Amino acid sequence: MLLKRLTESAGLPGFESGVRGVIMAEIKAHVDSMRVDRMGNLIAVKNERASGPHIALSAHMDEVGLAVKGIDSDGYLRVASWGVDPRILPAKTVLVGKNKIPGVIGFKPWRLTSEAERDKAAKTEDLSIDIGAFTKEEAAELVSPGDYAAFDSEFMEFGAHKIKAKALDDRVGCAVIIGILQSNMPYKISAVFNTQEEVGLRGSSASANQIFADLVINLEGTICADTSGVPEHLRVTTQGMGPAISLSDRTSVYFKKYREAILKTARDNGIPCQFRQTGMGGTDSANFHAAHGGAPVIGLAVPCRYIHSPVSVMDKRDFENTGALTAKFIEYFNQTGGLGRES
Amino acid sequence: MEFAKYRCDVSADRFGNVIACKKGKQGGGKLMFAAHMDEIGLMVSQIDEQGFLKFSPIGGCDQRTLLSQEVIVHGRRDVFGVIGLKPPHLTSDEEQKKSVSIADMAIDIGFSQEEAEPLVRVGDIVTVRRKTIELRNDLLSGKSLDDKAGVAALLECAKNLVDYENTHDLYFAATAQKEAGIRGARAAAFNVNPDICVVVDAGFAKMPGLDAFSAIELGKGPAIAVGPNIRYAIFEVLKETAEKNEIMFQIDPIPGMSYTDAMFIQIAGRGVATGLISLPLKYMHTSVETVSMKDVTRAGTLLSCFTRSLNSRDLEMVLCS
Numbered sequence: 001m002l003l004k005r006l007t008e009s010a011g012l013p014g015f016e017s018g019v020r021g022v023i024m025a026e027i028k029a030h031v032d033s034m035r036v037d038r039m040g041n042l043i044a045v046k047n048e049r050a051s052g053p054h055i056a057l058s059a060h061m062d063e064v065g066l067a068v069k070g071i072d073s074d075g076y077l078r079v080a081s082w083g084v085d086p087r088i089l090p091a092k093t094v095l096v097g098k099n100k101i102p103g104v105i106g107f108k109p110w111r112l113t114s115e116a117e118r119d120k121a122a123k124t125e126d127l128s129i130d131i132g133a134f135t136k137e138e139a140a141e142l143v144s145p146g147d148y149a150a151f152d153s154e155f156m157e158f159g160a161h162k163i164k165a166k167a168l169d170d171r172v173g174c175a176v177i178i179g180i181l182q183s184n185m186p187y188k189i190s191a192v193f194n195t196q197e198e199v200g201l202r203g204s205s206a207s208a209n210q211i212f213a214d215l216v217i218n219l220e221g222t223i224c225a226d227t228s229g230v231p232e233h234l235r236v237t238t239q240g241m242g243p244a245i246s247l248s249d250r251t252s253v254y255f256k257k258y259r260e261a262i263l264k265t266a267r268d269n270g271i272p273c274q275f276r277q278t279g280m281g282g283t284d285s286a287n288f289h290a291a292h293g294g295a296p297v298i299g300l301a302v303p304c305r306y307i308h309s310p311v312s313v314m315d316k317r318d319f320e321n322t323g324a325l326t327a328k329f330i331e332y333f334n335q336t337g338g339l340g341r342e343s
Numbered sequence: 344m345e346f347a348k349y350r351c352d353v354s355a356d357r358f359g360n361v362i363a364c365k366k367g368k369q370g371g372g373k374l375m376f377a378a379h380m381d382e383i384g385l386m387v388s389q390i391d392e393q394g395f396l397k398f399s400p401i402g403g404c405d406q407r408t409l410l411s412q413e414v415i416v417h418g419r420r421d422v423f424g425v426i427g428l429k430p431p432h433l434t435s436d437e438e439q440k441k442s443v444s445i446a447d448m449a450i451d452i453g454f455s456q457e458e459a460e461p462l463v464r465v466g467d468i469v470t471v472r473r474k475t476i477e478l479r480n481d482l483l484s485g486k487s488l489d490d491k492a493g494v495a496a497l498l499e500c501a502k503n504l505v506d507y508e509n510t511h512d513l514y515f516a517a518t519a520q521k522e523a524g525i526r527g528a529r530a531a532a533f534n535v536n537p538d539i540c541v542v543v544d545a546g547f548a549k550m551p552g553l554d555a556f557s558a559i560e561l562g563k564g565p566a567i568a569v570g571p572n573i574r575y576a577i578f579e580v581l582k583e584t585a586e587k588n589e590i591m592f593q594i595d596p597i598p599g600m601s602y603t604d605a606m607f608i609q610i611a612g613r614g615v616a617t618g619l620i621s622l623p624l625k626y627m628h629t630s631v632e633t634v635s636m637k638d639v640t641r642a643g644t645l646l647s648c649f650t651r652s653l654n655s656r657d658l659e660m661v662l663c664s
Contacts, residue, residue, distance in 0.1 A: 074551070091630045118442060119441060130478065158453050159458075236430070280431075307430060
């Protein structure tokens with residue numbers, strides 16, 4: 001399964017080649033051109049010579065995780081984190097570097113900690129990865145400072161329509177785009193798979209300047225807090241209610257015209273959808289929005305509970321509906337000559 | 344039932360302890376080896392209206408090790424779930440500095456309340472789902488190695504002695520409910536009424552944040568414990584046995600209570616002469632407990648050599664020395 005392959009490969013910011021390789025193999029036979037730019041972004045074009053409007057689809061390949069800062073005298077790996085809440089780190093398993101060396105993030109025994117200590121959040125600087133090495137030299141043969149450590153989490157289906165995996169943010173977006181590229185759509189579509197979103201929307205800063213499209217759809221995995229005891233107005237998104245359409249977030253305000261058009265497409269095709277109800281979070285949309293003196297962007301996302309953790313959870317139906325809505329909208333956009341002939 | 348492979352009669356007592364017996368010659372004494380088979384975990388305390396499960400811990404558990412864990416709810420069937428963390432937009436900076444209390448956590452099994460109710464009930468047991476993985480140097484990491492590693496050492500001993508004609512009756516006890524207050528061991532010791540019992544349990548191993556003199560070390564052999572929960576004569580025989588048979592070992596001084604089965608076996612019935620072997624284990628009571636398989640094997644060898652060394656001796660005399 002595509003999403004399994006995508007989520008089980010590692011792609012920390014600046015180290016996306018594993019994920020990029022999976023994507024390239026998937027889309028190769030279905031695009032006219034494919035290249036990797038100086039930032040590591042993967043840019044592909046389908047039906048390059050088709051006339052009519054040109055839509056670009058964007059998603060990011062990177063995920064949050066840990067980096068090895070150094071090896072201590074007893075062979076433990078000291079770490080820094082990329083956008084991970086340190087409170088989720090104790091007692092997890094990770095895979096370190098390209099060779100996927102298994103390691104565990106240990107934690108002090110319960111009986112040797114005071115109650116006051118247990119009330120304090122764990123701090124990244126107090127944690128380390130144990131690969132079983134007894135000495136610094138032994139660890140140094142396998143790992144070096146700068147290596148990344150990705151969560152070791154298996155893709156799993158559970159509950160009613162649920163999927164658990166790491167990095168659903170934003171392999172769901174990558175998977176939706178791959179699905180569109182693999183379809184037999186006749187329209188010109190550019191696909192942009194960005195690097196380094198999680199460290200400040202950096203890949204798209206460069207890719208946005210290379211894309212000349214009439215409209216960009218940025219596909220994401222987004223916050224979902226429809227969990228135990230959270231009041232409805234704070235949930236941001238709700239699972240099972242379909243793709244979340246962005247209104248505005250920390251880095252973009254989305255144009256109403258395009259938002260209305262995708263809402264209409266959803267309604268006309270009986271595809272459930274919802275608004276993303278928070279101003280928090282930033283996405284690659286920001287860069288596409290500002291490029292070339294301003295370009296329209298639609299933000300569409302699959303709601304993901306426990307985002308940025310090894311156990312992110314999504315609803316399969318939301319993922320499928322995000323793909324369906326994206327496809328239907330591309331069709332609508334082309335049939336209306338880029339919304340010019342909107343009825 | 345693994346013990347049955349090694350010419351042991353296996354039974355369960357009224358408490359739920361598994362006791363395997365390899366009978367000795369008539370007139371011999373009774374030797375018992377014990378390790379606990381239970382593990383820490385969680386229990387479902389409520390299914391909320393959104394289908395999330397609230398829970399409380401069974402056994403000593405640091406709340407900070409539970410977030411983002413995968414779990415298995417042992418309901419009418421095994422049900423997969425995760426313990427989630429609420430997203431940052433709902434977390435204040437102040438909250439970020441605190442750990443999340445168990446009362447504020449919930450298990451997400453991906454079902455609505457109606458879907459969950461036929462599968463899960465209040466009181467169902469929950470365990471962390473963790474694949475046991477191998478690290479460098481024959482280290483094994485996973486959940487519940489405290490004290491499954493001890494049970495493995497007992498099995499190793501039984502295997503070593505399969506063709507051995509023991510004088511004394513040999514009992515291997517996999518005890519119940521240790522983590523809930525060292526309960527099963529008391530019943531097991533009462534039922535068997537051994538002269539000598541050596542317990543194998545996990546001991547705190549050196550790790551970042553624990554200083555070398557308050558901890559034993561992984562890969563340096565089983566640690567022979569000494570302290571008030573241990574009859575000194577047994578400590579000495581274990582130590583001599585290790586030295587004579589060139590089994591790598593270390594000493595684990597436990598000046599107070601050991602919080603192992605030995606603590607209660609010692610005073611069960613008319614009293615038992617106890618020994619204690621601490622298996623060096625890192626990250627105790629987390630799902631990434633780590634032991635050295637070499638240490639486990641060595642502990643098994645130490646127990647079988649100990650048995651052989653006592654074979655021709657009168658146990659009462661051993662205890663008088």
